[in-house]
Amino acid sequence: MIQPSLIQKYNVPAPRYTSYPTVPHWNNIVNPTNWAKSFTSAYQNFGPEEGISLYIHLPYCESLCTYCGCNKRITKNHKVELPYISALMKEWDMYTRLLGEKPKLAGIHLGGGTPTFFSPSALYTLINHITQASTKMDDFEFSFEGHPNNTTIEHLRTLAGFGFDRVSYGIQDFDSKVQLAIHRIQPFDRVKYVTDESRKAGYSSINFDLIYGLPHQTLETLKNTFKKTSELLPDRIAFYSYAHLPSVFPSQKSFEKHLPNESEKRMLYEQGKIWLKEMGYEEIGMDHFALAGDPLLNAKSNSTLHRNFMGYTTSPSKILLGLGCSAISDAYYAYSQNEKNISAYLEKIENGEFPIIKGHVQSETDLTTKAFIMNLICNHKAPWQACDKIPDSLMEFLIEGLISFEEGEINITEAGKPFVRNICMAFDPNVQNSEKSSAVFSKAI
Template sequence: MTANALLRKYDVPTPRYTSYPTVPAWNTSDFTKAQWTQAVAKTFEETNDEKGISLYIHLPFCESLCTYCACTTRITKNHSVEAPYIQAILKEWQGYKKIFGRKPTLRELHLGGGTPTFFSVKNLHLLITSILEDVDIHPDYEFSFEGHPNNTSREHLQMFYDLGFTRVSFGVQDLDEKVQHTIHRIQPFENLLRATQDARDIGYTSVSYDLIYGLPFQTPFTVSETIEKILTLRPDRLSFYSYAHVPWIKPGQRGYEDSDLPTQALKRHLYEIGRHLLKKNEYVDIGMDHFSLRHDTLFKAHITGKLHRNFMGYTTTNTELLIGLGASAISDAKYAYAQNVKHVEDYFANINEQAEAIFRGHIMQSEDMIIRQCILQISCNSKLDQALLDRVQNDHITTLLQTMENEGLLYLSHDGLKITTTGEPFIRNICSVFDANYSPGDEKIRFSKAI
């Protein structure tokens, strides 16, 4: 099958598989908060001493709306929201510590948004020191945060580094002026250069960038120019995401016309341009959308089979308990998932009344856990062991896999399934073969397109 034919067939709405089941497929009717508490306590007891836990803190505030963004955000220039939000986060954290019953071992800490660097250095210092004051730190810990190049100051970077942060991720998306104006994300290259140099001067061991292909008015020239500029700064790792056009979910994306977006074929070409330039410059293709230099921990986790994927994306710390704090944050306790209320006002009200803000979740069934392992192996290692494949295989899955083998996306052997170089851009599609809740063309659950 030709590349264009593969694109026409597989560039369909498909989950990104940061979890299984995906959030739209959660069985919320059978979920109770008591079950969630039990799942957290059980997972903590099973894994804290050896693996430790992960902690994600969602800081949703931004001073202006980036219209491409599909994250849960709150747009405001009123910085008086910082202090009460931090106090709510800390109250929620205290609630989880009561569930643990003893001191947690923190393996991974990540601040995402929104724009974490919307917050002042002083307030962020208070947040992190309060989180760290009654925890043990795992010997192989990793602390990281997302920063906006325009407002991540040297003071931000130094404060985080002094508290143990060694990785920072900068949202770049695109460097072309027309694209930036269209998506309302104005950030001069000089700001990225300054922030990157400051991070490296201070001692950060990993600087990563987020880039997006498929944005309005992107062309082969603009994408090439963006990546050529990026390469002069030599980020340790980067993500090159497909733009998720979901205006029915995020109305801000209606700020430009569908006709302003690259066609399906052009969008695929933009990805291939970026991928070629990155691989030509010694970046290794890792999982879905990610690239890394060989010295980075992401690459090392990839080659040693320790790469993990959860609601924070790809991570080098394979923990089984991820606690999400803040509005809209999602937690994973191995046996269950839970998500907080999305709106900041609702989050405040819930935390003030009951010290928790969960509004939906999912209790994992045995079949869910097996399929999750299949999807994790495929998305992290580009393969699936035969023993695990045997546990899920049926006539439907066998037929789909044989078709994909004939198309050159994977090959099957007595060892299991292995994704080919041709198949790497179609990992989401291959994962979907095992998804018991996914049906192509099902309009009841709408995802962004796979490619």
């Protein structure tokens, strides 16, 4: 059990390090011209061997989940589907023309919003267009995020026809009082139905997203959520900390009086980890758990685990291309983010422009620091020269037993794993003494 004094000390705003530098610290000197150059160079150097991973942002939802921090638009008007799908295809075509050849495709992930807001026929049109203009690598991995309430058998079969075999369902919590507070009501029977149908349709990996720290959650209600989860036994579980940022997401103010306090929230996570272990799940890294034999666990054992804007992954691809409004791309030499506003995104695409609003060109120092931090957050260790002086920023972690130095490595100890974000911050000059951190980053614990 973690010492309460350490929780109090280190429960500060901290990046989740899906990139380095993190988005608030980008230099924003990226424009369509140098972005195109960076993307092309990255593909020439890494694409033929590693391929491109695609993240496609589908932002529409029929109702608002009040806890949600994603970029979304709430509407029941499904006439928005085809114009948006058309824009995504045009954006993809801009990149294929840039390369002048069929790119190799390592993976696709459909995120949102609610990807299953879109009809199966709309998704068929999109994925068919993308795959016709690319070459799938032998070990490609296609996945999507599904809402249990509107993912149909036709959705599952349509995507499976293209090779999708991983699906992630946003469960969050099974307690009816919690569901009512966060405005995401989905009965257990419906979740069971869509989970069973996913397996029948050939999906080899099913993930549940669960969140701790939600309003009205107690150890008793969480125990019931895990009991129901154990009946369905998804292959992976992402057990996320609820990020309370009401200044950014005003809908979160509706329930903030009912949130557990910091010690109660940490108890939910500590007890949750115990229940997960009893259910047969092994911890992969920050917030992620999987059953024995899962590829993510194998990657962790082999020290080949990677991390990008989609979280932990087994894909070695250095190129993650984001399509759609607000989507973020990583072309190794540079980052970029698309227009967040859907109308502005559609307008730029219609005008034949890359819809970029900000980005970052990586320096050699950035790339070195990124590799070091990603080693820490994926493998809990990184190379360390014995002759290197231990900086003052690490001394407290060392004294508290959260890190150790041995055999040419810095290691995050078992006691230090809950504080991995804090430890990474010690190597991140951008967040040190930065006023931006408290406003845009969720708390570490």
